[in-house]
Structures are given as structure tokens and as C-alpha cells.
Amino acid sequence: MTVTIKDVAKRAGVSPSTVSRVISNHPRISEETSLRVRKVMDEIGYHPNMMAKSLVSRTTSTIAVILPRPADELFQNLFFSEVIRGIVTQSTRSGYDLLMATGTTEREELETVTRLVRGRRVDGILLLYSRANDPVIAMLKEADFPFAIIGRNEDYPDILTIDNDNVQASYDATRHLISQGHERIGFVSGPPNLIVSRDRLAGYTKAVREARLPVRSDWIVEGEFLQESGYRAMSLLMGLPERPTALVVVDDVVTFGILCGLVELGYSVPKDIALVSFNNIVFSELATPPISSIDIGIYQLGYTASQELIRFIQHEHPSHALRHIIPHRLVVRESSLRRS
Known part of the structure; x- marks a missing residue:
């Protein structure tokens, strides 16, 4: 017999809409309620149909991480391994999956990000680099699509950035x-x-x-x-x-x-x-x-970037600063x- 969201709600003593909000990581659900509902989901073996949820909510619970070029040399530098570890830790806690993408040329990179945005394959974009006069950033701004940058940007002061001084x-x-x-x-x-x-x-x-x-x-x-x-x-x-x-x-x-x-x-x-x-x-x-x-707090750069982008996606950004500086020593x- 298939376990439904109503079964979870009845056993947890909450409404079905509350269970839906827990699954969606809604910020207004208390941690106590979220833990209780998720415990019941584990106990009775309920697994939400994420594809159906995506069709209804028009969200994917996925963030795209755009890796800098050239990708074949990327992981020779442990900075990227550590920053991605921070991103993965926080996004997983928030119920988001990661999709990693890159391009071998500027044009290919732009085409890749454009497909992700126009196809609504992800809810937000996280760039692991900041370049001057970047066409990817210009496209994301024009599309009014949620995105964040690890780094500082000179062209647009009103975008979400996570950086060091x-x-x-x-x-x-x-x-x-x-x-x-x-x-x-x-x-x-x-x-x-x-x-x-x-x-x-x-x-x-x-x-x-x-x-x-x-x-x-x-x-x-x-x-x-x-x-x-x-x-x-x-x-x-x-x-x-x-x-x-x-x-x-x-x-x-x-x-x-x-x-x-x-x-x-x-x-x-x-x-x-x-x-x-x-x-x-x-x-x-x-x-x-x-x-x-x-x-420079590499792990914290990734963790904070993921955290702030998800807040942005969930429309919490008006109450948060757009530029976040991670301390150095x-x-x-x-x-x-x-x-x-």
C-alpha cells in the first residue's frame, strides 16, 4: 500500500499543507515541527515525488554550480574541492541538489547557462569565479534569474556576492x-x-x-x-x-x-x-x-554562498545584504x- 502525504500528516499531528511545507524547506516552519515530520516520514517510509512536486511548484530544488574554465585543470587546485565541500554541505541541509556545469570557451559557457535558465532546469546559479565584462552575468541579470558569485563584481553593484576583502x-x-x-x-x-x-x-x-x-x-x-x-x-x-x-x-x-x-x-x-x-x-x-x-575561509565561502543563494531563491533577500565578506587571517x- 502506497504511503501518502495524508498518512504522514495524520501520524505527525499536522495538516497535509504543513508536511508539504516541510518537504519544501519553507522558512516559516519551525525546526521542531520539521524534525517531527521528517522523523515520521522515515518511520513509515514516505518518499515525496519530487518530479510531481516540481511540476506543481515550478521549482527543481536544484542549484547549478558553474565551474571556471578550463575544467580539466580545475581540481588541480584544492581551493575548488574545499569550496564545493562547503556548497554541498549547506545545500544538502537545505534540501537542494547540485548540478555542475562549465564550458571550454566563453561562448560554450554562455550557451550552457542560457539552456539551464531558459529550460528552468535549476532554481538558481552559483558562479565560482568573477570576471570583468562577463556575458554570463549580463544574461542572468537580463533574465532576472536568481544567482550569486563567489568573488567581487565591478559591473553590477546590486548582485549577490560572497567574497573576501x-x-x-x-x-x-x-x-x-x-x-x-x-x-x-x-x-x-x-x-x-x-x-x-x-x-x-x-x-x-x-x-x-x-x-x-x-x-x-x-x-x-x-x-x-x-x-x-x-x-x-x-x-x-x-x-x-x-x-x-x-x-x-x-x-x-x-x-x-x-x-x-x-x-x-x-x-x-x-x-x-x-x-x-x-x-x-x-x-x-x-x-x-x-x-x-x-x-580566506574557503569552506565558509562555499557554505555562505549556498546559504545566501537559497535565501534569495526563497525570496528572503530583501532583508539581507547583497555583499558578504568572509574574514581572512x-x-x-x-x-x-x-x-x-
């Missing part, structure tokens, strides 16, 4: 190197079209100029968020007639490439060059030497300490 974080990292007595400080950046790269470069530049130290273009190297980029940066920087004695590096994975390059070239960290990086992934502490890194380890 990357300018201040990079300023703090650079000031730490200055406090260790360094006067020739370089910067290894990410792709220039990403807002996070621009912000971290801006923080570095601000700190160096405040200290009346030189900002030299040959000490600033752009690349990708990959180990290979760090390795290539070392070949360029250490071959200069006058090289920097310290570096602010845009990402821990890039720093691993720098360490590999320095070992091959016969240099020692921090004796020959000091390093401060970003993200404080688990391997930063295990590197040789352990890497000083800005902890500098974790000082051996790679940046000046040796006497």
Missing part, C-alpha cells in the same frame, strides 16, 4: 614581508581578467607604495592558478639582474610550483627568497618549508620569516 588581505601579506625587512618585493599573479587577481595586485601595490618601495613591472608576473605558472615565474624572476628578495603569491598551488623551481635552481626559502601565499590549503603546512599563507610559517 582581497585588497586588504594582500596588503596584510605584503606588510608582513616589509616587517621582515624586505625592500625588494615581487608579486606572482593570476589571470588579469579575474577580479581576485586585480584585487590582490592592488593590495600588494598599495602596501609597497605606502612603504616607499619600488613597484617594478619586471617583478610582477601573471599566470594561471596552477603549479606550472609558479614554476615558470621562478625562471623569469630568478634570472633577472636584480631579483626580488620576497614574493607575494596569488595562490598556494602556484607557490608549490615556485618551491619546485627554486629547488632546481639551488635557492633556499626563506634564506634566498621569502614567500607569502593565499588560501592556506592543507598542504601549505606540510610543504618544505611550511608556507605562510592568508587563510595571516598564518605565519617558516617561508616568510627572515633568517639572521
